Amino acid sequence: MNIQLYQYTLPLQHTFGISRERYDTQDTLIVCLEYQGKTGYGEATSNPYYQITVDSLKQEIEALRNAIAGFEVPLQGPKADSDLAFPLQFEKWLRTQELSNFARCALDLACWDLYGKTLGKPLYQIWGTELGNLPISNFTIGLDSPEVMVAKMKEKPWPIYKIKLGTSNDVGIVTELRKHTDAVFRVDANCAWTAEETIENARALKELGVEFIEQPLKADDWEGMELVAHKSELPIIADESCIVETDVARCALHFHGINIKLTKCGGLSPALRMIREARELGLKVMVGCMTESSVGISAIAQLLPQLDYVDMDGALLLREDIATGVKLLEDATVVYPNAPGSGVELLAR
Known part of the structure; x- marks a missing residue:
């Protein structure tokens, strides 16, 4: 090669x-x-x-x-x-x-x-799956002032938003955003909360139409996550706590699901094994992106039939893409090209 x-x-x-x-x-x-x-x-x-x-x-x-x-x-x-x-x-x-x-x-x-x-x-x-009942990708609203976050939602109407949080006023932010849309919310604190904050926030966020909370605690706070897993009124999804294959089994005792990132675990090969193990352990399975172009997003899209949730909006966050491949339309529909492999071609080298 x-x-x-x-x-x-x-x-x-x-x-x-x-x-x-x-x-x-x-x-x-x-x-x-x-x-x-x-x-x-x-x-x-x-x-x-x-x-x-x-x-x-x-x-x-x-x-x-x-x-x-x-x-x-x-x-x-x-x-x-x-x-x-x-x-x-x-x-x-x-x-x-x-x-x-x-x-x-x-x-x-x-x-x-x-x-x-x-x-x-x-x-x-090739993996023996078909394109039926595919999960809808969320669209991510980065952490900012409530006014800017509302403006971003209005610019991109979407059925599911992932809301980035991590402030002293997170419930207030979601409360303000909820005034402007009926979309499903998912929230991601990126390790910024304590166990007590998570349990308290979960009660309020559930009333605001939040589907789940992603990685509220620091990645190594396993004691806190065990407490949260038993007392949270919302499902908790691991991200920073679930990097590689050996993390999956431990996450089963502390989370309700895992978010697999291809870049962090090492690609599609380990991701396929992590999905299989998570299913065996009764965990929900999500795959997320790291602001990749359509090259990385099209690879994620090949896993869609095997997932409960997906965050594959990376290419939508870009001002200009560098490749063709699997696309997300304005109505959140996923369109696969009539092409083999991941369906990717680089626009310019």
Whole structure:
């Protein structure tokens, strides 16, 4: 396989705020794996919370360029649910290398896209799923003044909003937003609350039409999360507490569901295993995005038939996309291209 790397700085439609940071652009790395005239695309974005930059990603992957070029490619091998399927063989090898999960994700996504394009089928079909009863993606409203958050909602009418919180007036913010829409709300405190705040806020937020709360406590506050899991009047979904596969079982004792991020867990291969384990443990399953372009969003979309909830609005938050692929229309409908793999093509290199 030949490998190409392209970096972009993606301007956002609006300043995006959460409890710990605000930003106006998103840096991202696109990985292209080329083999016998076909190209698979993968993506990983930078993230200061996890100390990931595009430069660090490029350095990690460049160190493996020759090894990747020499990797044997049995693309027409066993079925996708077999441990011997090529993308799973490739991902197993990646796990033996000195790579961050973000770098592994970009390579894993590109490999699955290449695999699907070689077989001439979209990934959801290769995995034995069909496009029926798909969950609706939320649209995220970044943390800001209530006036700005209301304006963003009015600019983008949507059936489900994820509301970023993390202030001393979070219930007041949601109360104000509720005056302007009947949409379903989900709230994400990004680790900013205590257990006591979460339990108290959940009572008020339930009355305001909130569906669930995402990661209210710090990622390592397992004692607090156990208390919240038993006393919260709303379901609690893990995000920062559920990074990799080994986190799923522990989350089953402290949360009602998990939010899987492809960049954080290492790609589609581990995400498929996490979904399977979460189902076995009775957890609700969500997949979220990290403000990726349509390259990363189209990979997430291949998992939709297996999910309860999804947050795949990353490309909608951008001023300009860099790829074609799976799209979210203005009415929240998901449109899949008539194309194999993840359905992705890069607009410019």
